[in-house]
Amino acid sequence: MAAVNLPRALRDGVLGAVVAAALALPMLGFRLVDSSQALTLGFRFDWVLWAALVVGIGRFLLSLSRDALPGRLPALALPNWGERFPKARLYLGWGLAGFAIVLPFLPFADRSLVDKATLVLIYVMLGWGLNIVVGLAGLLDLGFVAFYAVGAYSYALLATKLDLSFWLCLPLAGLFAAGFGVALGFPVLRLRGDYLAIVTLGFGEIVRVILQNWQDFTNGPAGISAIPRPTLFGLTFTANAPAGKTTFADYFGLEFSGDHRVIFLYFIILALALFTNLFTLRIRRLPIGRAWEALREDEIACRSLGLNPTTIKLSAFATGAMFAGFAGSFFATRQGFISPESFTFIESAVILAIVVLGGMGSQIGVVLAALLLVGLPEWFRELQQYRMLAFGGAMVLIMLWKPSGLLSHRAPTIRLGKEKAA
Amino acid sequence: MSPTPLLQVEHVTMRFGGLFAVNDLSFTARPRQITAIIGPNGAGKTTLFNCITGFYKPQVGRITLHQDQGPVYLERLDDFDIAKKARVGRTFQNIRLFARMSVLENLIVAQHNALMRASVFSLAGLLGLARYSKAEKLGTDKARYWLNKVGLLHLADEDAGSLPYGSQRRLEIARAMCIDPLLLCLDEPAAGLNPRESQELNTLLTGIRDEHGIGLLLIEHDMSVVMGISDWVVVLDYGRKIAAGNPAEIRADEAVIRAYLGEPDEAEA
Numbered sequence: 001m002a003a004v005n006l007p008r009a010l011r012d013g014v015l016g017a018v019v020a021a022a023l024a025l026p027m028l029g030f031r032l033v034d035s036s037q038a039l040t041l042g043f044r045f046d047w048v049l050w051a052a053l054v055v056g057i058g059r060f061l062l063s064l065s066r067d068a069l070p071g072r073l074p075a076l077a078l079p080n081w082g083e084r085f086p087k088a089r090l091y092l093g094w095g096l097a098g099f100a101i102v103l104p105f106l107p108f109a110d111r112s113l114v115d116k117a118t119l120v121l122i123y124v125m126l127g128w129g130l131n132i133v134v135g136l137a138g139l140l141d142l143g144f145v146a147f148y149a150v151g152a153y154s155y156a157l158l159a160t161k162l163d164l165s166f167w168l169c170l171p172l173a174g175l176f177a178a179g180f181g182v183a184l185g186f187p188v189l190r191l192r193g194d195y196l197a198i199v200t201l202g203f204g205e206i207v208r209v210i211l212q213n214w215q216d217f218t219n220g221p222a223g224i225s226a227i228p229r230p231t232l233f234g235l236t237f238t239a240n241a242p243a244g245k246t247t248f249a250d251y252f253g254l255e256f257s258g259d260h261r262v263i264f265l266y267f268i269i270l271a272l273a274l275f276t277n278l279f280t281l282r283i284r285r286l287p288i289g290r291a292w293e294a295l296r297e298d299e300i301a302c303r304s305l306g307l308n309p310t311t312i313k314l315s316a317f318a319t320g321a322m323f324a325g326f327a328g329s330f331f332a333t334r335q336g337f338i339s340p341e342s343f344t345f346i347e348s349a350v351i352l353a354i355v356v357l358g359g360m361g362s363q364i365g366v367v368l369a370a371l372l373l374v375g376l377p378e379w380f381r382e383l384q385q386y387r388m389l390a391f392g393g394a395m396v397l398i399m400l401w402k403p404s405g406l407l408s409h410r411a412p413t414i415r416l417g418k419e420k421a422a
Numbered sequence: 423m424s425p426t427p428l429l430q431v432e433h434v435t436m437r438f439g440g441l442f443a444v445n446d447l448s449f450t451a452r453p454r455q456i457t458a459i460i461g462p463n464g465a466g467k468t469t470l471f472n473c474i475t476g477f478y479k480p481q482v483g484r485i486t487l488h489q490d491q492g493p494v495y496l497e498r499l500d501d502f503d504i505a506k507k508a509r510v511g512r513t514f515q516n517i518r519l520f521a522r523m524s525v526l527e528n529l530i531v532a533q534h535n536a537l538m539r540a541s542v543f544s545l546a547g548l549l550g551l552a553r554y555s556k557a558e559k560l561g562t563d564k565a566r567y568w569l570n571k572v573g574l575l576h577l578a579d580e581d582a583g584s585l586p587y588g589s590q591r592r593l594e595i596a597r598a599m600c601i602d603p604l605l606l607c608l609d610e611p612a613a614g615l616n617p618r619e620s621q622e623l624n625t626l627l628t629g630i631r632d633e634h635g636i637g638l639l640l641i642e643h644d645m646s647v648v649m650g651i652s653d654w655v656v657v658l659d660y661g662r663k664i665a666a667g668n669p670a671e672i673r674a675d676e677a678v679i680r681a682y683l684g685e686p687d688e689a690e691a
């Protein structure tokens with residue numbers, strides 16, 4: 001083992017303390033104090049000091065023990081389940097789907113649990129949608145929330161202004177969002193990687209800013225309220241039927257309960273999410289899906305084989321956007337109220353984090369990541385303020401241990417081996 | 423020699439700033455022949471390929487591919503249309519496979535346009551119509567044929583990126599063949615191969631020429647390959663053609679020896 005390098009450790013420690021102090025000064029040091037008459041600026045010198053000390057000493061110790069530590073973190077000894085048990089993924093998928101279907105009828109499933117599960121499913125669906133763009137086609141999209149917003153506003157406006165039903169608006173919302181996907185796709189055709197990420201991020205913000213400022217059309221920051229709830233073949237989920245309608249409870253001779261609507265909404269999003277999943281699984285085995293993956297791997301090679309990158313990219317953007325549009329209109333009908341607040345950049349970041357954490361291109365990985373990133377914070381509401389911290393921490397750990405995501409094993413979409421065996 | 427040329431390159435000039443990478447170059451390549459393009463490093467060979475396959479647009483000149491239906495002017499087409507409509511296939515000097523897709527998938531992607539037509543832009547496939555599965559079966563059969571040809575059948579389900587170097591080169595050739603090309607452009611296919619692999623490559627290429635009636639354009643530094651299998655050799659230096667002829671003529675050409683081959687015995691290899 002190498003000798004302890006004290007000067008270096010001291011230098012690292014002092015440097016760390018200085019950086020920590022510089023960061024802590026604006027972030028921890030200043031605070032607004034509400035002194036009955038006016039707000040005044042307070043200063044917490046001790047907090048800055050503690051931050052600098054903790055970081056400085058920590059860095060010093062880390063630096064001291066650096067030679068004793070292994071050069072880099074050992075790859076997490078997680079076996080590659082996908083590779084070892086090729087069928088496991090299939091069973092896990094069916095198991096999860098089956099569990100999701102019976103969930104609302106389980107004894108412990110109360111209204112709030114179903115509600116949380118609905119939220120998780122929204123993100124699962126968004127993750128699956130973005131997975132087409134990022135995971136399959138390899139186009140880093142940081143503005144995915146824009147399509148979610150387009151879907152939500154499409155339904156909200158069509159329903160409140162033109163009185164169209166949810167089931168009619170759902171495909172329309174998907175169509176509009178897909179249209180926006182193509183509209184975004186055109187200007188960014190030549191971009192890749194970081195550049196693409198920045199432009200899509202800008203696009204997401206543009207859509208939000210337009211929603212916020214186009215007062216006449218979108219009602220600006222105040223948003224749209226009283227968005228109609230979906231019906232089941234014309235049966236409403238209200239306590240008293242509106243004129244000319246029947247309620248679900250009356251029709252089936254049940255006692256009215258608010259739970260019915262929650263469960264109904266849950267099944268809608270479950271159906272939408274499963275549809276997204278089946279679509280993706282299917283399209284991965286079709287020419288267009290394989291072209292997306294080929295484009296992710298090597299665009300030049302694609303061109304040399306006669307694949308037109310323009311149509312392939314646009315179709316990926318449009319397809320991903322379409323699913324975001326579906327999810328958006330569901331979000332609008334579930335909330336009954338939407339405003340630009342719901343479609344900030346952080347939503348895009350969460351969805352992207354779900355895809356990256358899950359393992360690009362992995363369908364079940366997205367479910368696990370959505371449970372982790374959206375489900376857990378819902379159960380630990382008190383810790384809400386640490387959510388972003390946990391988020392960042394989880395990302396750093398994943399990138400260190402499993403840089404390709406929780407589940408990253410990719411199975412070929414077609415095999416010769418199977419045919420030979422059969 | 424067959425009378426009609428397959429590829430006609432006329433007065434092609436490709437400039438990068440002040441550098442003439444290809445300078446007023448003219449030559450023809452015939453069907454069912456292997457035409458080798460040789461020359462020192464930086465002579466403009468890869469640039470010429472990029473002009474033929476549409477990745478670069480030459481400032482001057484015309485590139486014509488003669489199909490049965492009539493001539494196609496390649497310099498007017500987009501790169502992907504050159505592969506799709508003119509049916510010119512190519513490989514790359516630094517291999518470009520779809521590394522994280524399986525060997526078989528690489529070959530299936532190469533048949534994208536045919537499969538797209540068969541699946542009505544994937545819609546028939548989405549609905550699970552038999553029409554698509556039949557087309558995919560044909561695609562798999564073609565892939566199996568070429569995998570067998572290049573000796574990679576047993577690795578069909580492996581990731582393309584995990585193959586050894588020589589196999590990757592052969593896979594890239596198989597993939598280019600899956601677009602059913604009339605002309606196949608190979609950029610240094612023997613680079614990095616051991617002598618045995620290089621010998622197998624010769625067999626593969628002459629097979630492609632003789633059994634499939636395809637014209638080949640071959641950039642190669644390995645003289646055993648060039649002299650062994652090519653029917654016609656074009657020598658470039660500083661973007662210009664300094665000689666053209668059959669292998670024996672080229673081997674004896676004073677200008678070629680000066681610029682590229684060096685001592686005659688070195689050329690034997």
Ligand SMILES: Nc1ncnc2c1ncn2[C@@H]1O[C@H](COP(=O)(O)OP(=O)(O)OP(=O)(O)O)[C@@H](O)[C@H]1O
Binds near residue numbers: 441462463464466468
């Ligand atoms: N995109 C480009 N921009 C600028 N210069 C280029 C470009 N591509 C090629 N060149 C230049 O053109 C000349 C010819 O390059 P090219 O790659 O065609 O040579 P080559 O004959 O294929 O050489 P090698 O045997 O090393 O592969 C070189 O001087 C190269 O630097």
Ligand SMILES: [Mg+2]
Binds near residue numbers: 467468515
């Ligand atoms: Mg070259």
